[in-house]
Amino acid sequence: MGIMLDETPLPDASPLSAADAERLADIMRALASPVRLRILSGLRARLSTVTELSAQLQVGQTTVSNHLRLLRHLSLVAGSREGRHIHYALFDDHVVDLLDEAIRHLEHLPRA
Template identity: 55%
Template sequence: MILMKQNLPAASRSALGEEDAQYLAEVMRALASPLRLRILSCLLEGPATVSELCERLGSAQAAVSNHLRLLRHLNLVVGVRHGRNVCYRLFDEHVNDLLNQAIGHASHLPDRSSE
């Protein structure tokens, strides 16, 4: 994982380097999937197993598992094994904040249903 400059005032941050930009582009592509966003929004409410996510989302186990694999790879979620089940949660508060900011931004956009 690429370590980015964090907790610095905006004026102290330099432009993104190539590696950081590549990593962020991967994260943004991951967030461009409606099902992955729905999985992450479920995890905002708390940890869940694949079975619980499938039930809440009405999605197939294979699809949810594949999306979780990518989200784990990008350090957006972590899974902890409990016997035969793996319980997933958001990686950290930064992911929580990112999702809440995106949801908040979308709620302020003009209504697109009239387009």
């Protein structure tokens, strides 16, 4: 494990624009919440309603709903209405990959 010292430029490694950096920072801030990470992890396993996520995570429905609203706004989750219920899922495979990579990275870090 170590520091990346290779100075070979990555393909398409140009600096982010100010607008893209701001949007990415918003996403990173959203991912900085343990509750939101647990919601994303739960949705990684299966589609779920607010009620199901609340029970699974042992977090209040209002709290889960508020977190889902932000995650939807940032296009990290999507919801589809079925009668009175909305079933939530990860937005697309990129969110799955992002979550999986973060978890794999966690496995390489020293335990605190």
